[in-house]
Amino acid sequence: MCASALLGACAIKPPPTNAAPDESPTAEGTSSSPSPESNVPSSPTAGSASPATTAPDASPEAVPAVGIVGTNHNATAAAYAVPAATVHTWLTTKTGPATRTAFLTFDDGPSVITPQVLDTLKQLSVPATFFVIGRYLELNPAITQRAMAEGHAICLHSYSHDYTYLYPGRAGNVVNITADYDHALAVATRVLGPTYAPGGYRYPGGHMSWTGLEAADAALAQRNVSWIDWNCMSGDADKKPPANPDQALANLTSTFTAYGSPSAAVLLNHDSHGAHVTLATLPRFVQFFRDRGYAFGVIG
Numbered sequence: 001m002c003a004s005a006l007l008g009a010c011a012i013k014p015p016p017t018n019a020a021p022d023e024s025p026t027a028e029g030t031s032s033s034p035s036p037e038s039n040v041p042s043s044p045t046a047g048s049a050s051p052a053t054t055a056p057d058a059s060p061e062a063v064p065a066v067g068i069v070g071t072n073h074n075a076t077a078a079a080y081a082v083p084a085a086t087v088h089t090w091l092t093t094k095t096g097p098a099t100r101t102a103f104l105t106f107d108d109g110p111s112v113i114t115p116q117v118l119d120t121l122k123q124l125s126v127p128a129t130f131f132v133i134g135r136y137l138e139l140n141p142a143i144t145q146r147a148m149a150e151g152h153a154i155c156l157h158s159y160s161h162d163y164t165y166l167y168p169g170r171a172g173n174v175v176n177i178t179a180d181y182d183h184a185l186a187v188a189t190r191v192l193g194p195t196y197a198p199g200g201y202r203y204p205g206g207h208m209s210w211t212g213l214e215a216a217d218a219a220l221a222q223r224n225v226s227w228i229d230w231n232c233m234s235g236d237a238d239k240k241p242p243a244n245p246d247q248a249l250a251n252l253t254s255t256f257t258a259y260g261s262p263s264a265a266v267l268l269n270h271d272s273h274g275a276h277v278t279l280a281t282l283p284r285f286v287q288f289f290r291d292r293g294y295a296f297g298v299i300g
């Protein structure tokens with residue numbers, strides 16, 4: 001499948017955080033380019049799942065590590081976590097494991113909808129990988145702490161999600177990308193503990209959408225981080241997103257099939273605040289993979 005057919009990541013304005021959804025940057029010449037998306041952060045307390053023992057105004061530095069030392073997940077998730085470098089290789093070489101494995105991924109949170117996603121995943125007993133935006137993580141730390149505590153993995157998806165800053169002229173700017181990444185990592189280590197160490201990074205818009213990322217890829221590799229795109233999607237951040245679960249499932253089916261029914265399926269979804277169709281379709285996404293014999297993993 002051509003890269004453009006899988007485009008589905010969103011466009012989000014940089015701070016100020018209450019800005020209107022981005023309408024500008026798109027992957028030119030593509031039929032399904034990164035789309036405008038409302039992604040105004042929730043209030044810091046909305047949907048919070050903070051333990052009752054945690055004071056609301058506790059310093060982030062007081063938060064202990066909630067995962068295994070040197071990872072992006074906890075001990076429970078260690079049983080089904082796959083190193084990001086392995087997933088990266090599967091995606092870029094169109095290979096996969098002998099045991100079919102599905103990776104549900106959610107970009108652009110945390111938001112007010114993320115706790116509902118977590119509730120649904122818990123009901124389904126399925127783990128996922130959250131590619132969080134640093135500036136939203138700052139506003140909603142407890143949601144992502146809860147996600148890790150419940151057996152999900154946390155990777156980074158930039159601090160700013162600002163296409164113009166990260167990709168001026170549509171080409172990667174290594175200085176800006178690495179500074180932005182390091183900023184996001186600093187936030188995440190304050191929220192998730194000083195030993196937080198993600199292995200995966202998802203470029204805003206997707207690696208497939210931009211040129212000139214070689215230097216940034218190398219800078220990430222020096223940080224033991226592999227970039228992760230996707231090979232199937234619900235289209236929930238397209239310019240014309242699915243209007244209902246039937247359409248969302250049809251998008252998964254068509255993209256999954258077009259990619260050749262990969263044994264390592266990486267499904268792009270979003271948990272930004274408007275992703276209600278995605279939330280409603282989650283049980284059917286999970287059933288889709290279970291019907292085809294997939295187990296569920298997270299990206300370590």
Ligand SMILES: [Zn+2]
Nearest residue numbers: 009010107108
């Ligand atoms: Zn995104």
